[in-house]
Amino acid sequence: MSAGTSLPAGPGAHPGPPRRGPVAAVDRDRLAALTREGTEAYVAAHPRCADAHRAAREHLTYGVPMSWMAKWPGPFPLHVAEASGARFRCLDGTEHVDLCLGDTGAMCGHAPARTVAAVVAQAGRGMTAMLPTPDAAVVAAELTARFGAGPSRVARWQLTLSATDANRHVLRYARHLTGRGRVVVMDGCYHGSVDEAFATLDASGAVVARAGNIGAPVPLDRTTLVVPFNDADALGAALATGDVAAVLMEPALTNIGIVLPEPGYLDAVRRLTRAAGAWFVVDETHTLCAGPGGCTAAWGLDPDVVVVGKTIGGGVPVAAFGTTPEIAVEIERRVELEQIDVGGVGGTLAGNALSTAAARATLQEVLTPDAFTGMVAQATRWTDGVQGVLDAVGLPWHVTQLGARAEYAFAPQAPRDGAAAGAADDFPLQQYLHLQALVRGVLLTPFHNMALMCPATSDADVDRHTEAFAEAAAALTA
Template identity: 45%
Template sequence: MSDMAGEKVAGVEPGRIAEVFESETARYVVKRPKSRARLEARNSGFLDNVPMLWMKDWPQPFPILVEKAQGATLVDIDGNELDDFCLGDTGSMFGHSPEPVAKAIAEQASRGLTYMLPTEDALEVGALLTEKFGPFRWQIATTASDANRFAMRIARAVTGKPRVLFFAACYHGAVDDALVRNVDGRTVERPALVGQVADLSQTSKVIEFNDLAALEAALAEGDVAAVLAEPVMTNCCMVLPDPGYHHELRRLTRKHDVLLIIDETHTISSGLGGYTRTHGLEPDMFVAGKPVAGGLPASIWGMSEAVAQRFRAYDEVRPSGFSGIGTTLSANPLQFAAMRANLSEVMTPENYAHMEKGAERLSNGLQAVIAKKELPWHVVRVGARVEFVCHPTLLRNGSESYIAHKPALERALHLALVNRGCLIAPFHNMMLVSPATSNAQIDRLIAAFDDVTSELLA
C-alpha cells in the first residue's frame, strides 16, 4: 500500500487523510492562542525558533509550549492538559519528576553540581547497577549516544578489528557509525545525514535483523569488532526477534570473537533489568540511557569481567594521553544523586508490574479498535512499550519498516490525538505506560484512537 493519490493508504482514502489533517490543524490553532502569539511575537534567537532541530518534527503546526509536567500529565501554557504517553520518548519513562528523584536533585544542587570526582552516591550507584542489570564493570556517560561510542572504542581496542555491525534501520542515538542502511547488500550512509563526509562503509557493516545467514557471512569476514544491537528494534516500527534469534546471535558472535553490545536505551521498558535480564541474554557489553536517572541526562555502559580484563591489558601498554573516552560533565554528582534515587526507589518490581499491566490494557484496547474497524494494522507490545503499526503483518527487519511507515496518515493521527488530549511519540506510533499512568488515561487514549480512526474512515 502506498501514499500515491487514488490508492488507499493502509485502508484509508488519501483525500480523507488530507481533510482530517486540515480540520485538526485548525482545531489545534484555536486551542492554543497564547502559544501561537508567543512564538510569533518573539525572536528566540534559535535556529528555526527551536532549541533542537528534532522539535520541528512533531506534526503540530507550531510547537506545544510546555508549562509543566507531573506524573503522566503535561500542561501547556494555554492550559491544555495532555495524557502523556510519549514521556520524552522514554526519557521520562517512569513519569515526570518522580518524587524521590526530584528530592535527590534538590538536595544535591545545594552541595555542588559537578566536581569531576566521585561521591558516596557514585559507589552506591555502581552496586545498584549490578543488582538491577547484572555483573558488569560500569562507566557513566551523559547520553546513550556517548555510551555507545565509548563501548565501540573498547571493542575495537580489545579485538584489534575496525568494523561494527549494525542492523538496518537501527537506533543508537547520534552514533555516526550506526547511521547506515542496506542498499542491494551494500553499506551506505543514510541519505538524510547532514554534513557527512567520512565513508561509513569503512567502519560499519549493516545487515537485516533476523537474518542469520547474513549475520554468519558478515562475521566470517573477520573484520568485525562488535555487533551493536537493540534486542528489539524500536525506533522504526517495532521489530521482534524471531524465536531463537538471540541464542544464535550470541553463539555466532562468540564463534568469531566478536563482542556483543546490547543497547537497552529503549527496551529498558521490557521489564526490571531490561530485555537482557528479562529474557536471559548474555552480552559482553551493556548500554542504557534516557530514563536511568529519572529524566536527568545520564547513561550507563558496562563490560563483562572478561572484557574488562582484556581492556586492562590493552590499557597498560597504550601511550599515555586522552583516550577519547569520557566527557567533562559525565559522572557528575547530580547524575549520581538522581540515579541512586531512581534505581532504588522508582525502578522497582512493583512499578514495572503496574506498567506492564497498563500496557497490556492499552495494547488490547487498541487492537480491539483495529479489529472492529477492519483496518489492515497491528499492535506490538514489549513490556511497557506499545506501538500500533499501519501495516497488516508483523515486521521481520528494519527495511520492511520503511514501507510500513505511512507519513501522511501518521501525521494526521498524531495531531488528532493531541487535540483529544493524548500525546504519543512523534517519530513513530510508540506509547509508554509509566508508574504514574492511570487506567482512566489509558481508556481515554483508546477512546481517542477509536474516534480518530472513525473520522479517518468517514
C-alpha cells in the same frame, strides 16, 4: 490477550530506512481534509503556544532548542508550563496525557518525588567536581544486580551523560581491544548520533548512508556492515569477514517501530559473535521497558556489553555502559594512564554528582519491580484498546507490545526486520493521527505511533487515548 504481540516467552524505531510511501488503505483526499480540520482546531486551541513559538524563532533555529522538536504535528509544538507524573500542562492551560514521556527520557514519569528530593539535596552539596561520590558505586552495583544476573556477566560500569556517548565509547574500546575496524548494526537501527549506525542497505544490498544523514565523516561501508534483524545467516556472513569488532544492536528494534526477535535469534547472535571473537553489545536504552533489567534479564541474554541511558536518571542526563570483568581488566591494562583523558572516551561532566544522585534514587526507589508490573499492565490495556478499535472499524493494521511500550503500525502483520517496518510507515497518516490525539489532549511519540507507560499512568489516561484513537479511526473510515 489481544491480537497484538507481547514479550516472547524466552529469548527469541526515530528515523530509519528511507520511507517507501503510503501503504494504508485510506482515502488520501479525505486524509488531507481531516488533517486540515485538525490543524485548524489545534491552532485555535493553543494561541499562547503559538505566540511562544513565534518569539522563539528570533533566536532559536526552527524555533526550538533541539531540531527534533520541530517534527511534532501542527505548525508549532506545544510549550510546556509544568509536568508531573503522566501528564503535563501547556502554556494554554490544557492538561495532556503524556504517552511520549520524552521519548523514554521520562519513563519514570515527570518529576518523580524520590528523584527530585535526591537532586535537590545533592544540588545543595555540589553538582560536579570531576571526582566520584559514594552514589556512583551504588549505581554501578544496582545496575549489576539488574543486568548481571542469570547468564549475563556484565559487572563493571562506566557512566556517561547519554546513551550516544556510551555507545561511542564502547565502539572505541571494542576497536582498541580487538584490533578490528568495523561494526555490525541492524538495518533500521538507531543508537543515538553514533556515526557507524547511520547506515542502511540499498536495493542491491550495499551499505549506504541512511536518508537524512548530515555531514557523514566517511563512507559508511568503510566503518559498518549492515544486516537485517532476525537474519542469523546474514550476520554469520558479515562476521566471516574477520574484521568486525562488535555487533551493536537492540534486543528488539524500537526506533523503526517495534520488531521483536524470533525464537532462537538472540541465542544465534551470541553464538556467532563468540565464535568470531566480536563483542555482543546490547543497547537497552529503549528496551529497558521490558523490565527492571531490560531484555537482558527478561530474556536471559549473555552480552559482552550493556548500554543503558535516558530513563535511569529520572529525567536528569545520565547513561552507563557495563562490561564483563574480563573486558574491564583489559581496558585497564591496555589504556595508558598518561593518555586516559585524550583517547576519545569520557567527558568532563560524565559521572557528575548530580546525575549519580538522580540515578541512585531512580533505580532504588522509582523504577522498582512493582512499578514495572503496573506499567506493563497499562501497556496491555492500551494494546487491547487499540486492537479493539481496529477490529471495530476494519482497519488492516497491527499492534505490538514490548513490556511497558506498545505501538500500532499500518500493516496487517508485525514485521520481522527493519526494512519491513519502514515500508509499513505512512508519514502523512501518522501526522494526522498524532494531531488528532493532540487535539484531544493525548501526546504520542512523534517518530512513530508509539505509547510508553510510566508508574503514574492510569486507566483513565489509557482510555483517553483509546477514545481519541476511535474517533480518528472512525473519521478515516467513514
